[in-house]
Amino acid sequence: MDETFDAIVIGSGQAGPALADRLSQAGWRVAVVERHRFGGTCVNTGCIPTKAMVASAHVAALLHRSQDFGISIRGEAEVDFPAVMARKSRISGSSSEGVEKWLRGMPGITVIQGHARFEAPGVLRVGERLLHSERVFINVGGRASELAPDIRGGVDVLNNSSLMALDRLPEHLGVVGGSYVGLEFAQMFRRYGSRVTVLQRGAQIVPREDADVARALQETLEREGVEIRTGTECFALRREGAHIAARWRCGDDQDEFLCTHVLNATGRRPNTDDLGLDRCGVEVDERGFIRVDDQLRTSAAGIWALGDCNGRGAFTHTAYNDFEIVAANLLDADPRRVSDRIPAYALYTDPPLARIGITVGEALASGRPTLIGERPMSRVGRAVQKGEEQGFLRVLVDAQTRHLVGATLLGVEADEAVHALLTLMYARQPVATVQRGVFIHPTVSELLPTVLGALRPLEAATAQH
Incomplete structure (x- = not known):
């Protein structure tokens, strides 16, 4: 079944629905293709659910410190982990449903669920449907990187997405990676009651920050009982009974510890490896990110890339700004650029x-x-x-x-x-x-x-x- 549109938007993450809305208001006929959950990473496994969990952890910490504020609580304040996760899921689910309802209610928008792949320039296949358009906007986001098999040692390792599906609080959570994702989860799970150990390959956590900033942040986390080990090397996992042995340095047996769960928070990779980009002339870099110019145009005419998949920003606010840049250039004769953005x-x-x-x-x-x-x-x-x-x-x-x-x-x-x-x-x-x-x-x-x-x-x- 062949269908022709004024534009095709692949993915319903932060940039996609906003762009579809602007194109709808301009009278365009647009197909929006979503293969999984509406709203992308931020809504489903990123900002919204994690910050809901951060809020619960903050309340737990305040209750623990209540006497500092002159408040006495009779009995023990306990973290109901399933209730924390249920609250997170309600907030995230409501947001995802809202995005889907918004898209389906836009005039001129056709929502198609399935995986889109290029057959040729301007031609996309979604199941049995062939979609044609002279303008395609790729907004497919990214996913967590994986540990190499020789490091993982057959151990099941969590990522930011699978961690969201836990129904029991980990006894001891090992976190591989001492940057933004890893540290947020480390602190919140420590506040829930887990023992937490963070392993950072480099000499300091948050390596893009000044050394004194990293030290201050590390001191704060360590005061709460988060264990942080920097300069890790020879990192490897192995199953040892009901536990996971994590080796973090070469040398004697003291350079490993036992934990019950491991979270890999070492980075993300773009969802670009199964789009058929080679069939339409879209270039990617060595990590799979789509190469774009200062106005988010790819190497192929009529194709743009927005959000995490273009490697020009890794945040919800930069993805939304990508939408603003594309819409301004396409619809408003306003030459906005990525280079105008302040980190x-x-x-x-x-x-x-x-x-x-x-x-x-x-x-x-x-x-x-x-x-x-x-x-x-x-x-x-x-x-x-x-x-x-x-x-x-x-x-x-x-x-x-x-x-x-x-x-x-x-x-x-x-x-x-x-x-x-x-x-x-x-x-x-x-x-x-x-x-x-x-x-x-x-x-x-x-x-x-x-x-x-x-x-x-x-x-x-x-x-x-």
Whole structure:
């Protein structure tokens, strides 16, 4: 059965439905193909369910610290893990159903469930159906990387998706990978009551961050009882009775430990290996990510790639911005580009880590005169009132232009407070714009003008550390 459309969108992750909606409003006839669950990674196994679990873990931690706030709880506060997972599933399921209902209600949109593969340029097969269009938008997302068979040793290893299906709390969770996914799960499962050990190949966790940021975050996690082992080598698993033996260094038998479950959080790979991209001239890099230009066009005419599969961003907010870039160029005669985007992301440990722009290391490597402003969270009234004094605020400013070039906020409400600085960067205004602002008290954001008013040369500040 042959069908022709004005456009075909493959995948219903963050960028796909929003793009379909814009094309629908423009009067286009569009096919949206989804092979699994509507909403993609964020809705089903990423941001939404994990942050629901983070919220439950936060409540558990507060109950454990209740006496710090003058509150006594009679009896033991217990984590009902099946109830935590059921809450997560309700929230995630509702979001997925909402995406599907939204798509099916769009005028001119045909929703097709199944796996799409290119037969030729502009021709896709989904089961018995052949779909034709001069415009195809690939939004297929990614999935967790796998450990090599010689490392796995026949052991069943969890990933971020299969971990969501657990119905019993792990006694001891080994986490392979000390970056964003691994650390969020490590802290939440420790707060649920599991023993947790994190194994990180490099010398520090969160390797893209400055060393002192990694140290501060590690200290916070270790205070809660998360065991962190860096510099792992000779990593291998093997089954030992009811447990899993995890070897993490070469040498004697003391360099391994027993756990009940292992989570692999070492990265993600794009879902591009079974799309038939070779049949339509779409180039991929050595890791399978689709090569795109600054406006997300692939090497093949009439084909775009959005979201995680293009390797230009690994976040829900960057995927949504991909939609905005494509829609602006296609429908609004507005030449938006990926390179306009400022690096911005958050790690949802507790407290959260939020970062925009460049790090101290990158600023020093650039050779440009840079100013730094810092303040510990222990001197932020809002943090003291909430009993959350870990972390610090840090800003980096170009000494010549007085424009903000980066910020790292580690502390309570950092993921919200950072947006005042991100807006400043997008507005391309000097830091005096925020420094002279009158911010609401008591908030974390109100300290940003103070931090920007106490700038000093970066090189001198680094030498003092």
